C-alpha cells in the first residue's frame with residue numbers, strides 16, 4: 008500500500024460520522040464491540056472537537072499536525088486519510104511529544120511506535136514534512152506548519168504510522184551480523200587487542216540504531232526488494248573493517264557483499280547518508296567496501 | 309500454545325544474556341518481548357560498566373565500594389557474586405566483539421566514576437549500553453535463538469497453593485501486538501523475567517516509555533515478594549521536557565548550577581559548601597528541588613546548568629554529545645544559553661526478590677536485571693553497577709533455569725521460618741479494591757482468579773490464557789468510562805509530587821489516597837480503540853494497571869521506613885537507623901491485601917563481615 012494518498016481534509020473526529028463496518032468477517036464479540044463503540048463515539052468526539060476547536064482558534068501557541076491514518080480493520084480508517092490535530096506548543100517540544108499529546112488528549116487510537124524518546128531505540132523513524140526523521144529528535148520549531156507526519160515510505164503500513172519492519176530486519180540479519188574472530192585469546196580474562204585507530208575506523212558504523220530511515224529513503228531499495236540496503240551493508244562494514252576478525256572472515260564478508268544485490272547496486276545518491284539520524288557516512292562506507300572488494304579480487308587473481 | 313524449555317520475558321541486556329546462557333546449557337529457549345530487542349532501554353546507558361580488570365584493582369575493592377554505596381542494604385553474597393563474575397563477563401563481551409574504547413596498548417579503557425575507589429568503569433564512548441545491547445543481540449542472531457518480538461506478556465501461569473513458596477510457574481500469557489492474538493507460552497523448565505525498569509511510575513524519568521515495571525507487577529500479583537521498593541534513584545540533571553539525561557560529565561568538567569536569581573545555590577545556600585555541584589546525586593537533586601520549592605526555580609520548575617564559561621573549544625572537545633542532547637531534545641544551544649535541568653527518576657534499586665542465582669521463591673520463576681532485587685544495590689546504586697548486574701545475573705538465571713548446578717544459594721527467598729511482620733499506618737486500605745473471591749471487576753483488574761493446582765502445566769497455561777482473554781474482552785467491550793491516560797498521568801504526578809526526593813509522612817499518605825482513588829477509577833477503565841491491529845491503547849491500559857500496583861508498593865515502603873538511608877529521605881527522620889533498619893522491606897501481594905514484612909540484610913561476606921560506616925564521600 009502506498010502512503011502517498013490524496014489528501015482528504017478531515018478533522019480529528021470524522022470517524023464519528025461514519026458507520027463502522029468491516030470488510031472481513033469478525034468474531035461476533037469483536038463486531039458487537041465495534042458497533043457499540045461507534046455509537047458511544049459520537050458524543051465523546053464532540054467534546055474532543057470542541058476542545059480542539061478552542062485550541063485552534065485564538066491561541067497562537069498551537070502546532071498544527073496533519074497525521075496519516077489507516078487501519079485495515081476499522082472502517083473510516085481503511086481508506087487512508089489525514090487527521091488534523093492542534094496541539095499546544097511548549098518550548099523544546101518534539102514531533103513525538105506532539106503525537107503523544109494528540110493521542111493522550113484527542114484520540115487514543117492514534118498509533119505509532121516509540122520508547123526511549125532520545126534517539127537511541129530507533130522506533131520512531133517517520134516521514135515528517137517529506138523527509139525521514141526520528142520523531143523524538145525533531146524539534147517542532149524547526150518545521151514549517153502544518154507538520155505532515157506519515158509512516159516511512161516504501162514499507163508496508165500496518166496501522167497509522169506503524170510500518171512492517173520485518174523486511175528491514177531480514178536484510179540486517181542477512182549479512183551475518185555478528186562478530187566472529189578467526190581465533191580468540193586463550194585466557195578468559197585475556198582481551199583481544201584493538202588499536203585506537205581501528206576502533207575509530209569502525210566507530211561510526213557501530214552507531215546504527217536500526218531505525219530504517221536510510222532504507223526508506225533509498226530509491227534502489229524501493230525498486231529492488233532484494234537489495235541489502237545501506238543499513239545492512241553498514242553493519243557488514245562494521246565487521247569487515249574490524250581488525251580483530253582475521254583475513255579469512257573478512258574475505259567471506261566481502262563475498263557476501265559482492266553478491267548480485269550487494270554493494271554494486273548502490274548508485275551513490277547519498278539519500279541514506281542525508282537522512283541517517285546518527286550521522287553515519289553510509290555512502291562512504293559502501294564506496295569503501297566496493298574498493299575493498301576490488302582490491303581483494305585483484306589479490307585473488 | 310507455544311512451548312519451550314525456557315522462556316525469557318524481555319530482551320534488554322539481562323534477557324539477552326539469560327537466553328544465550330540457557331541455550332549454552334542445551335535448553336530450547338525463546339524470548340518474548342514487547343519491543344524488538346534492539347529497542348530495549350539498555351541501549352540508553354552511556355557511562356559504563358564496572359569490572360575489576362586491572363592490576364591494582366580487585367573484586368574485593370569493588371565489593372567494598374558497592375556495599376558502602378548501598379548504604380549497607382545490599383546483601384553480601386549478591387554483591388560478591390557481582391564483583392567476582394563481572395570481569396570475566398565483561399571480557400566475554402569483548403570476545404563477542406563489543407566496541408569498547410581503547411587504550412594505547414589496545415586494551416579496553418576504564419574511567420573513574422562516583423563512589424568508586426578505582427577507575428574501573430569500562431566504557432564504549434558515551435554509548436556503552438547501545439554497544440552492549442547490539443553486541444548481545446548479534447550473538448542471539450548467530451545462535452538462531454527464537455524471539456517473539458512485539459508480544460506483550462500480560463500474566464504468569466502460576467499454580468495457586470496457599471504459600472507462594474509452594475507454587476510453580478509453568479509459563480506466561482502473551483498478546484501479539486501486531487495481530488491481537490492471545491496465546492500461552494509454556495515453559496517446561498523455567499520462566500525468566502527481565503523486564504527492566506519502572507520509571508513510568510513517575511511523570512518525569514530518564515526511563516523509556518516502555519519501562520512500566522510489568523515484570524515486577526506480574527510477579528508481585530503471582531505471590532512473589534517484592535523487595536526494597538521505596539529505594540528509587542533520582543538523577544539531578546535531566547532535561548525538563550523529556551527527561552533525557554545530561555550526564556555528570558558536565559558538572560565534572562566544571563558546569564555550574566544557578567537558580568532564577570542567578571545564584572550559585574549549591575554554595576550560597578549551603579547545600580554542599582565543600583563539593584558544590586560535585587556533591588552526590590541525591591544531595592544535588594534535593595538542592596535543586598529546594599530551590600524550586602522556595603520560589604527560586606525557573607518557571608517554577610527547573611534550574612540552570614551552565615557550561616558556557618568553559619569555552620567553546622573545551623565544550624566541543626569533551627562534551628559534544630551534551631550539546632546534541634540539549635539541542636535535539638530541549639531546543640537549547642548549550643554554547644549560547646544555560647541548559648534547563650531538574651531531577652528525574654532514574655533507577656529502581658528494589659524489585660522482585662531473588663537469590664544470587666536469580667531464582668525467586670516460586671518454583672521455575674526467575675528474575676534478572678533492573679526488575680530483580682538480589683540485592684546488589686541496597687538503598688543506592690553506584691553508577692556503572694547496573695550493566696554488570698545484567699550480564700552477571702542474566703547469565704546465572706539462564707544457566708540455572710536450564711539445569712546448571714550453581715551450588716546452593718546463600719540468600720533465602722520467600723517467607724521461610726520466622727520472619728518479622730511490619731506495620732504501617734495507612735489512610736486507606738491498600739491493595740485490590742475487591743480482593744480475590746470478590747465479584748466486581750477482579751477480572752478486568754487482572755487480579756488473581758480462582759485457580760486449582762491440579763492438572764499439568766499445559767492445562768494451567770490454558771486456563772491462564774482463558775482468564776486473560778476475559779480480561780481483555782471486558783476492557784474492549786466497554787464503550788464508555790475512563791481512559792487509562794488520565795489515570796496514569798494523575799498517578800505519575802502524585803508520585804512525583806509526594807514520593808520524590810523529598811518524602812514527608814503527610815505527602816506519602818496523600819499519595820496512597822490518590823492511588824486508591826486511581827484504583828477506583830481503573831475499575832471503569834475502557835479501551836477506546838476497537839482494533840486488534842497494533843492496539844497500543846489496550847497495551848497501555850494493561851501497563852497502567854502495573855503502574856498502580858507499583859506506585860502503591862513504593863509508597864508503602866517509603867512510609868514504613870522511618871529513616872534516611874541512601875536514596876530514601878524522610879523529613880521526619882533524618883538519620884540512618886542501623887539498630888532498627890538493617891533489613892529489607894518486603895511486600896507480598898497476599899491475594900490482594902498486601903502484607904509488609906522484613907528480612908535481615910546479609911553483611912557476612914565470603915570471608916569478611918562488612919561493618920556499616922557513615923556514607924560520606
Ligand SMILES: Cc1cc2nc3c(=O)[nH]c(=O)nc-3n(C[C@H](O)[C@H](O)[C@H](O)COP(=O)(O)OP(=O)(O)OC[C@H]3O[C@@H](n4cnc5c(N)ncnc54)[C@H](O)[C@@H]3O)c2cc1C
Nearest residue numbers: 318319320321322342343350355356461504677678694695
Ligand atoms: C539514561 C540511562 C543511563 C544509564 N546509564 C547507565 C550506565 O552508564 N551504567 C550502568 O551500569 N547503568 C546505567 N543505567 C541503568 C541500566 O541501563 C538499566 O538498569 C539496564 O539497562 C536495564 O536493563 P534490563 O535488561 O533490566 O531492562 P531493559 O533494557 O529495559 O529491557 C527490558 C526488556 O523487557 C521487555 N519487556 C518489558 N515489559 C514486558 C512485557 N510486559 N512483555 C514482554 N516484554 C516486556 C522490553 O521489551 C525490553 O526488551 C542507565 C539507565 C538510564 C535510563
Ligand code: SF4
Nearest residue numbers: 215216218219221283
Ligand atoms: S544507518 Fe542510520 S538511518 Fe540507517 S538504520 Fe542505521 S541509524 Fe537508521
Ligand code: FES
Nearest residue numbers: 123124128129143
Ligand atoms: S523514541 Fe526511541 S528513537 Fe525516537
